[in-house]
Amino acid sequence: xxxxxxxxxxxxxxxxxxxxxxxxxxxxxxxxxxxxxxxxxxxxxxxxxxxxxxxxxxxxxxxxxxxxxxxxxxxxxxxxxxxxxxxxxxxxxxxxxxxxxxxxxxxxxxxxxxxxxxxxxxxxxxxxxxxxxxxxxxxxxxxxxxxxxxxxxxxxxxxxxxxxxxxxxxxxxxxxxxxxxxxxxxxxxxxxxxxxxxxxxxxxxxxxxxxxxxxxxxxxxxxxxxxxxxxxxxxxxxxxxxxxxxxxxxxxxxxxxxxxxxxxxxxxxxxxxxxxxxxxxxxxxxxxxxxxxxxxxxxxxxxxxxxxxxxxxxxxxxxxxxxxxxxxxxxxxxxxxxxxxxxxxxxxxxxxxxxxxxxxxxxxxxxxxxxxxxxx
Numbered sequence: 001x002x003x004x005x006x007x008x009x010x011x012x013x014x015x016x017x018x019x020x021x022x023x024x025x026x027x028x029x030x031x032x033x034x035x036x037x038x039x040x041x042x043x044x045x046x047x048x049x050x051x052x053x054x055x056x057x058x059x060x061x062x063x064x065x066x067x068x069x070x071x072x073x074x075x076x077x078x079x080x081x082x083x084x085x086x087x088x089x090x091x092x093x094x095x096x097x098x099x100x101x102x103x104x105x106x107x108x109x110x111x112x113x114x115x116x117x118x119x120x121x122x123x124x125x126x127x128x129x130x131x132x133x134x135x136x137x138x139x140x141x142x143x144x145x146x147x148x149x150x151x152x153x154x155x156x157x158x159x160x161x162x163x164x165x166x167x168x169x170x171x172x173x174x175x176x177x178x179x180x181x182x183x184x185x186x187x188x189x190x191x192x193x194x195x196x197x198x199x200x201x202x203x204x205x206x207x208x209x210x211x212x213x214x215x216x217x218x219x220x221x222x223x224x225x226x227x228x229x230x231x232x233x234x235x236x237x238x239x240x241x242x243x244x245x246x247x248x249x250x251x252x253x254x255x256x257x258x259x260x261x262x263x264x265x266x267x268x269x270x271x272x273x274x275x276x277x278x279x280x281x282x283x284x285x286x287x288x289x290x291x292x293x294x295x296x297x298x299x300x301x302x303x304x305x306x307x308x309x310x311x312x313x314x315x316x317x318x319x320x321x322x323x324x325x326x327x328x329x330x331x332x333x334x335x336x337x338x339x340x341x342x343x344x345x346x347x348x349x350x351x352x353x354x355x356x357x358x359x360x361x362x363x364x365x366x367x368x369x370x371x372x373x374x375x376x
Contacts, residue, residue: 009101081096124187140175194219220295230290
């Protein structure tokens with residue numbers, strides 16, 4: 001086996017070894033056996049909420065253990081192919097083994113990043129809010145494109161998506177929207193998307209076909225579960241009801257079922273119009289407010305722990321995290337990591353994992369550095 005592939009094999013072995021250590025292999029297998037035994041108890045589903053949490057834990061452990069076993073087997077198969085090809089002088093077999101080895105290396109790196117999603121709320125479901133910036137129809141259309149992008153990303157990952165609230169634009173697009181994304185590590189992955197997103201394109205709304213720049217902001221915060229105690233005094237909140245927006249016709253809501261809650265001390269506003277029942281929308285809005293307050297607490301802790309890093313990652317209209325250029329050339333560029341794609345259509349169709357992986361890897365390594373120069 002040539003030296004370069006011996007190095008690849010060694011790198012893959014180290015990556016898999018790190019995955020084993022991070023998972024705590026022996027403890028994970030014991031815990032999985034415990035969860036399997038619990039799930040076979042006839043009384044297991046008497047408490048449906050507790051049972052679902054344990055089942056999510058079991059599924060996550062199973063997936064992590066199976067991923068490591070599969071990577072180990074694929075490494076062994078690739079090594080065998082290369083050795084057989086070398087022994088028999090079969091270049092095609094060697095090439096097949098080498099291709100499998102390179103693919104394995106990339107998958108092991110991705111698994112390592114996912115294994116490092118061990119923050120307090122990383123494994124939780126998540127809310128994703130999208131808000132259009134100044135610029136009327138242009139930015140509202142851009143906000144709707146971003147909403148679709150996150151829905152497609154979630155679907156590609158096998159997550160479930162609910163549209164909690166949408167405020168339509170006057171002519172096209174949306175003023176704002178809130179999505180709830182359900183799946184293991186949904187918040188851990190999506191949290192890197194918080195910030196301002198910038199679009200450059202020839203406007204479909206401009207009869208003179210001029211180039212326009214639009215902005216929209218994204219805010220990601222975790223769904224809080226029963227393990228996290230967030231107390232909110234109702235006296236600190238203003239609750240408004242209003243008629244949910246719709247496209248008209250027989251499905252338009254004719255009652256004030258939508259609910260908006262404003263937390264006066266912080267100025268945080270949440271809204272829900274997902275359900276036809278005001279009672280259900282109110283309950284969901286309280287959950288969203290608790291989640292926003294929890295995310296605020298996490299951010300305050302992070303800022304206290306590392307004031308310098310937090311100042312570099314401040315979210316504001318002057319702090320774009322990513323630019324999407326559709327004309328005069330095709331380029332998406334993350335301004336924090338330098339990660340690029342020359343296929344904006346794929347990115348807008350949900351191909352966000354490479355950008356999220358780069359941002360997570362940067363956070364893990366602690367090498368935030370200076371922002372990358374923007375593009376025109």
